[in-house]
Amino acid sequence: MAVAGSNPERSVFQDWMTAITRRRIRSIRLITQLIMFVLVNGVIIGLSRVPFPAPISFPAGSPFGTVWGGLDAIQFILTRGQFPFLVFGLFFLTGATVGKLFCGWACPVGLWQDLLAIFPLKKTKISKPDNKAFQDISGFILWFVVGWSAWIGFQRIDRGNLEENFFTSIPYGFIDPAGTLFITLWYAFTWKILPGENSFDAIDSMGTMFLWKMGALLVIMFISMKVPRAYCRWVCPTGALLGYMSKNSILTVKRDPLKCTDGCKACEDACPMGVPITDEDPDGIANSLCINCGNCIDACPEAMSFGFRL
Amino acid sequence: MSLDTRINYITFLLIGIIFLLVGNALDELSIIRDINAFSTGTGDDLKLWYDFLRPFIGDSGNGLPPPWE
Structure with missing residues (x-):
C-alpha cells in the first residue's frame, strides 16, 4: 500500500485519503475527540452547564465547561465531609463497561496529549518495566489526593467551616494541567494578568502559584513531546482510578495470535500508552494502561479487533 | 476467558x-x-466563583488577582 507522499503522481488529496483509510479508527477518534472538546467546553457555543461529573480529566467550574471533571467532583465532595458515592459509582460503571474509552476518545487532556505527541521532537523509548514502574506514580497521586481530601472533610466536620485555600477544596488543582489549561490561562488573559507595558511588568504581575502551575504545565508538555501521552500514562489520577476497573472491562481489544507474525511488534509500536500487547491475553487486553484507542487495530487490522468479554 | x-x-x-x-x-x-453559581441560576456571584476557583488561580497574594480588582 502506498505511503502518503511517496508517489509524486498522486494528488495531495489522494495521499490524504490513503492516510485516512489506513488510519481509519484514528481518524474517527480524532473527529470524536474534537467534537467532545467542543461539547465539554460548550458554553463557548451557547450550551448550558450540566452540573454532572464526567469520567474525564477536566476541571470543575471551568469558564466554558459544561460538565465537571470526575476527579474534581470527588475531591470537592470529600472536602465537604461527604463520601462521593455517585461519582465513584459513575467511575465503576464506566470502567467496568468501556474501560478507559473516555481517555482515548473524549478527554480534552487526552486530545492535548495526542497533539503534543505530533510535535517533531525525537521520541524517547521507554522500556516495559520502566513504563510499568512509572505508572505507579498516578496511583500514588490518586490515593494521596483522595486521602488528603477525606482528611480535610473530617476537619471540616470537626471544626465547622474551614478557610478556603488551595488545599481545602480541590488539592490536585495545585498541579492539574487541565485546570491550568482551561481555567488558569483563561483567567490570566481575560483578567489581563499580563497587561504590562513590557514583559518585565508582566512577569512582576505573576504570583508564585501562577508560576508554579505554569512550570508544572511546561514540564508535562515537554515530557509529553518526548514520550507520547506521558501524562496519561504516569500522572493522571483520573485515568488511574478508571484503570482499576478497565483491566477487566467488557469492551476490550482482542488479538488473534494465529495471524501474528513472529517478531512483529506493529501493534505495540502503534500503541500511544506503551501497552505490551503481545504479552497480554489474546482474549482481551488486561492492562490498566489500555485506553481502547484502536491505534493497534489500525496498525494490524488482520490480527487486532475490538471485542467484548461477555 | x-x-x-x-x-x-x-x-x-x-x-x-x-x-x-x-x-x-x-x-x-x-x-x-x-x-456552581451559574448552575444554581444565582447569576454572576464572582465571590463564590472566585472562592471555588482559587485552587486553580491562586489569590491576590499568591497567584492571579480576584476578577474585580
Whole structure:
C-alpha cells in the first residue's frame, strides 16, 4: 500500500485519503475527540452547564465547561465531609463497561496529549518495566489526593467551616494541567494578568502559584513531546482510578495470535500508552494502561479487533 | 476467558449501580450545584466563583488577582 507522499503522481488529496483509510479508527477518534472538546467546553457555543461529573480529566467550574471533571467532583465532595458515592459509582460503571474509552476518545487532556505527541521532537523509548514502574506514580497521586481530601472533610466536620485555600477544596488543582489549561490561562488573559507595558511588568504581575502551575504545565508538555501521552500514562489520577476497573472491562481489544507474525511488534509500536500487547491475553487486553484507542487495530487490522468479554 | 474477569466486572457493575443510587438518594449533585453559581441560576456571584476557583488561580497574594480588582 502506498505511503502518503511517496508517489509524486498522486494528488495531495489522494495521499490524504490513503492516510485516512489506513488510519481509519484514528481518524474517527480524532473527529470524536474534537467534537467532545467542543461539547465539554460548550458554553463557548451557547450550551448550558450540566452540573454532572464526567469520567474525564477536566476541571470543575471551568469558564466554558459544561460538565465537571470526575476527579474534581470527588475531591470537592470529600472536602465537604461527604463520601462521593455517585461519582465513584459513575467511575465503576464506566470502567467496568468501556474501560478507559473516555481517555482515548473524549478527554480534552487526552486530545492535548495526542497533539503534543505530533510535535517533531525525537521520541524517547521507554522500556516495559520502566513504563510499568512509572505508572505507579498516578496511583500514588490518586490515593494521596483522595486521602488528603477525606482528611480535610473530617476537619471540616470537626471544626465547622474551614478557610478556603488551595488545599481545602480541590488539592490536585495545585498541579492539574487541565485546570491550568482551561481555567488558569483563561483567567490570566481575560483578567489581563499580563497587561504590562513590557514583559518585565508582566512577569512582576505573576504570583508564585501562577508560576508554579505554569512550570508544572511546561514540564508535562515537554515530557509529553518526548514520550507520547506521558501524562496519561504516569500522572493522571483520573485515568488511574478508571484503570482499576478497565483491566477487566467488557469492551476490550482482542488479538488473534494465529495471524501474528513472529517478531512483529506493529501493534505495540502503534500503541500511544506503551501497552505490551503481545504479552497480554489474546482474549482481551488486561492492562490498566489500555485506553481502547484502536491505534493497534489500525496498525494490524488482520490480527487486532475490538471485542467484548461477555 | 477466565471466570475471574467476569466476577470482577460484574462486581464493579453492581457496586457502581448501588453507589449511583446511594449518591442520588443523598442528593450529591446538590453539592455540585451549590458551589456552581451559574448552575444554581444565582447569576454572576464572582465571590463564590472566585472562592471555588482559587485552587486553580491562586489569590491576590499568591497567584492571579480576584476578577474585580
